[in-house]
Amino acid sequence: MANVLIDGLKERISNAIKINQSIGILLPGNNYTDLIQAIFERIKENPNEAWVYLTVTKPYNNLIKQFEFLPECKNIKFIDCISRAAGISNPSEDCIFVESPTMLEKIGLEIMNIFKEVDDSTNKYLVIDSISNLIIYNEPGIVTEFFYHIINRTRAKDIHIISLAIEEEGLNQHLNRLIYLNDKILKVRDSFI
């Protein structure tokens, strides 16, 4: 069952991101693990693409512990906004550790710096995991400003964005508005996969 779910998610994401510059994925809390597994498998299966994964949710070390194939994927770089804030330090070549999830300007710079190293002909993708977690640490207005900025800069460089948002009861108004800035919204429901 889990494989069917993950394969279904992978296919939907792959199809959507090919034709849209930015997609927002709105998912119920309990589908998070399946969704990120689908994204990571998509990354693994396409080694000629360049990916940046911005994590505001789990520390980089937890992600590579959970998905053991990740260190072998040479086409993904991480930006971890949590570890240093929690005093966890485990340096890695594949990850940039930002001091705090509130340093949005720095996060933006690091994203663009990584993509600067990638040649123009390579397909480039950015995952923001997640918009809802950025709102835990930052004022929604500031996150909106950051997201506008990232969307504009990545569009200019032909970088595709996948931004995740966890659905909560009484979904935050700002989050709702933010996620709809994307070209396409995918609403994850078990029954639709």
Added chain:
Amino acid sequence: MGNPFKKIESGDKKVWITQPKEIEKILKRKEIALKIAKGKMIDNGGKIETAMQTAEAFGRGLFEELLKDESIEWTMDKWLEPVIKNIFNPMGTGATFTNISNDKAKSYIFSYGQSNEETDDRIATLFNYGFLRGIFRSAFPNGELILENSMVDGAQMDEFIFKANAVESDRLEREKIKNDYISKKILS
């Protein structure tokens, strides 16, 4: 001595992030308590109430030993500081506390340090709920701990709400956790 947590403030938002530094002795105690809870449950024919009671007793014991003397009148701030310092950090628990008010706080636990068990073991999730509930209700007898989402069910983090003054519907939470455990265990 500095704060046992990193304080992040952005406008009206006040967020505290724990600074996990595992101390083997404390981590070990939790692991042993979890094993005891599992063992007792098996001895009692799989009765989940036994595991919950053991977890709560472990939490109450930690409160007596490590927190009780920190305050006479508890508020959420006064409770959170020593809990982070004496329990979360030495157990290697990475957590963000948000929406902190006098009688309520929300926590997002993103890491359980060395012991991986908690994220993929349903009984460990129940144990974590029970022991945190034991610690919390020792300071706030009218309070309740609500488990909003858990990693074992595929959520990004374990989300708890600490309510110092529980309302009637909150009182059902402990039973809900136990029933969830039973129904999901049958399905798995």
